[in-house]
Amino acid sequence: MSAVKETTQESFRDRIATVDASGRRQWVYVQKPAGRLYNLRTWVSLGFFGLFVALPFVHINGRPLFLFNIPSARFIIFGKVFWPQDFFIFGLTMITFVIFIILFTAAFGRLFCGWVCPQTVFMEMLFRKIEYVIEGSAAQQKLNKTKPWTAGKITRRAIKYGVFYLLSFIIANFFLAYIIGIKELYKIITEPVAQHIGGLTSVILFSGVFFAVYAFFREQACTVVCPYGRLQGVLLDKNSMLVAYDYKRGEPRAKFTKKATLDAGDCIDCFQCVKVCPTGIDIRNGTQMECVGCTACIDACNAIMDKTGKPQGLIRYASESGIAGKEPLHYTTRMKLYTGLLSVLIILLGILLMSRKDVDATVMRTPGMLYQERGTDSVSNLYNIKVANKTTADIPLRLQLEESNGRIEIIGGATVAVKKEEESAGTFFIVLPKRLIQERKSTLNIGLYQGNKRIDIIHTSFLGPVSDQ
Secondary structure, three states, rough: OOHHHHHHOOOHHHHOOEEEEOOOOOOOOOOOOOOOOOHHHHHHHHHHHHHHHHHHHHOOOEEOOOOOEEEOOOEEEOOEOOOHHHHHHHHHHHHHHHHHHHHHHHHHHHHHHHHHHEEEEHHHHHHHHHHHHHHEEEEEHHHHHHOOHHHHHHHHHHHHHHHHHHHHHHHHHHHHHHHHHHHHHHHHOOOOHHHHHHHHHHHHHHHHHHHHHHHHHHHHHHHHHHHHHHHHHHHHHOOOOEEEHHHHHHOOOOOOOOOOOOOOOOOOOOHHHHHHHOOOOOHHHOOOOOOOOOOOOHHHHHHHHHHHHOOOEEEEEEEHHHHHHHOOOOOHHHHHHHHHHHHHHHHHHHHHHOOOEEEEEEEEHHHHHOEEOOOOOOOEEEEEEEEEEEOOOOOEEEEEEEOOOOOOEEEEOOEEEEEEOOOOEEEEEEEEEHHOOOOOOOEEEEEEEEEEEEEEEEEEEEEEEOOOO
């Protein structure tokens, strides 16, 4: 009998909370949360919305603060442009981000998901709140679903979906601004449609995706699509901070009565923690993949504890070890070490980003060509140069041999002209006196100068005959 009971209690792990035994989706009607943490999350979400809308308008030296133009392989982070030549830095950034996710989750659980994840913030702090205004509370929404399609029901549903699509359209425009820039987005909005068919198509496509996610797909984005929830099973341990139910204090559960019961725990089995959960789980079953750490269950439980005269914190931020040992959550040495390691990684990456060259040049000898005789006393080699100008100003690049009596002859002019935020190429000769050539292949240093300022040194090889003198 006990084995059957244990199997029943653990059956929730056989499938996600929003899918029934037959595999059909169960729609989650979320009761509106209320409480201190929900209010705090509301303020955090307002800050998130402000940043999301404002950042595309922030420019540094004429560049957007952030730009992720994947089709053009051009990225701007904190006003610095990254070209395909900088992909090793971008790759290192991705590695650092992955390490950050691993260490942060191991220490602080899904704090990111519950507080600042765009999916959670937009769904719970924008679309869900609008839904409450238009269609009423969770109980009213559930009741309306069973009612026939009257004019009032059709009107409310049409208004809701209309508002949802309008918000999705606005979000899509700002999302596109992070890809192509706010100036290009303004052109799409103001110039004739025929000139920006691709841009308009992108806006409509993104709008449809966001509308589908927030109107229909909802929590499935977290429980089915997002890999982070599935990864937390291997990232969390007994000392990780998470939203947890204190089973030591809460069990055994019993319905609330004014008469105290010695053998009953503090949990009165009111299911308020389940009703406010956006993914439909019962937090009392322990850590689950679907939990996004939104703290709605903490506020709901604390409100019930206040009404029953019991101390708050039956559901709270805690670690598994803390629950078992009845200890409050501490900023442990492990968390401090993780925080320190994350700080070091971010500082190192920041130093690498700040020290990145604004002008990146590659010099190669022209393939298939040997040295050329220049009269009786000189030898030349032909070279190709490619330059990426990552600055916001045009640069006339001057080439000069370092520590040599030779000279450089640029074909077509005295400098290599490189326009701002573009790439340019050129061809030049290096001419050396024969008396300076001591080896068949020697290394030369080419200085790149912007005016009188040397901005880089390029190393290349020079082929020539060995001098007999």
